[in-house]
Amino acid sequence: MALIERAFREKIVLVGVTIPPETVEETENSVDELALLIDTAGADEVGRIYQRRQAPDPPTYVGKGKAEELREVAVATDCDTVVFDNELTPAQQYNLEKLLGRTAIDRTAVILDIFAQNAHSQEGKAQVELAQLRYRLPRLRRRAGALSQQAGGMSAAGGARIGTRGPGETQLEVDRRRIVRRIHKLEGDLREIERHRDTQRKARRRGQLAKVVIVGYTNAGKSTLLNRLTDAGALVEDRLFATLDATTRRLSLPGGEDVLVTDTVGFIRKLPHQLVQAFKSTLDVAVDADLLVHVVDASAPDVRGNIHAVRDVLAEIGADRAPELLAFNKSDLAPDEARRQCELHEGSVALSATTGEGVDRLLATIGDRLRSLTTVVELLIPFERGDLLAAAHRAGEVLAEAPGEGGMRVRGRFDDAAVGRFREYVV
Secondary structure, eight states: OOSSOTTTTOEEEEEEEEOTTSOHHHHHHHHHHHHHHHHHHTOEEEEEEEEEOSSOBTTTBSOHHHHHHHHHHHHHHTOSEEEESSOOOHHHHHHHHHHHSSEEEEHHHHHHHHHHHHOOSHHHHHHHHHHHHHHHGGGGGGGHHHHHHHHTOBOTTSSBOTTOOSOTHHHHHHHHHHHHHHHHHHHHHHHHHHHHHHHHHHHHHHHTOEEEEEEEBTTSSHHHHHHHHHOOOOOOOSSTTOOOSOEEEEEEOTTSOEEEEEEOOOBOTTOOHHHHHHTHHHHHHHHTOSEEEEEEETTSTTHHHHHHHHHHHHHHTTOTTSOEEEEEEOTTTOHHHHHHHHHHSTTOEEOOTTTOTTHHHHHHHHHHHHHHTSEEEEEEEOTTOHHHHHHHHHHSEEEEEEEETTEEEEEEEEOHHHHHHTGGGBO
16 A cells, blocks of 8 residues: 555655644654655655644644645645645545645655555564554545445436445445454464564573663664674665664674674654554564663754654553663764763763774673673582583573582572572572
8 A cells, every 4th residue: 555656756745733842843853854754755845834733723734724825835836745744634634635636644654655665574564564554444434425426326317327326335334344354364463473473582581691672763773783783684774764674683792691682663753653553563572672772863953852752662662661771873973962962871872883983882881781680699509400500501691610519609690580590509
């Protein structure tokens, strides 16, 4: 379901409406980002309109006068589509299209369109299709009028045309049922994929490798960092949402510990709720993380806003309880800003995933943070329990071991779960 035509580069007029508590500056930044989204989707911006309102106008979002002005701009620029930075209701979309005489869509539709282009795995495609269908379902009503006219079409003799008898709602209900069935099928498929992922997760937990998950705003450099750390070969492009499918690789830290590092889909302001829900299974890796490495583009126009946008999505999926390490990337492009942000956020790191500068410090900091989450304990494991000794090596970082009275004395760093498992052997 492409929402933006790709046979040619569509001409787009952008609309941004400032509604309190949003400020004019925040609206302008958001529309600048929408322009990047439009470019990523394969279209060209030919104009933009701003408005300030206390609340959205129920019929058209912008009100009758502004909608007329928008129609004049659309005609003058000969645009194909008008894109609102704010989310439109199905009724507003329908009214605007009737008034403007051209397609009217919102930011959500553009993001869904880009996700559809970039999903490659079976799971990614299913997640995007599910989000698109949930978006389409309430908007089916828009077609009812056209379908009713078709269905009530009269022949020249005054009788109903063959094949058009019956109420127009019938076809609408058929479409609705078909979409609902497809939604249920996709939800079932994704539940099955999630069951497999749970099994893999449990196996990884048994292996006791710490889980480091890279999160961040879209185009912050997460995939570049993963490639720099692990030679993962993850797709890297200077465009929004180049990565939708999570990539996990094993990484050895400077202290010798092995960890699993996972790259995730980038977040964005006003990320559609249905997309967060559809990608919840992919984003669940963040919920399970021992440490979140939050990559921030230090050269972005609104660094603080980007950090908050990511934290909002993490809170929505329940991943805001995991420890967070802020990594201010692209320090080669904005060294002063990266340094300033590090001063503002104690314990953060500045780096450039492209040049490699600061990456060693990041790795050392990841190791320090993970070690701070563990407890150093001493175990006395009976000589005949070689299986327990092997389990201790798998469960944590063994710092020293030597034969002692009654068994092997093992000193190591273990998380709370491992300490509980070896409780009876703790000295």
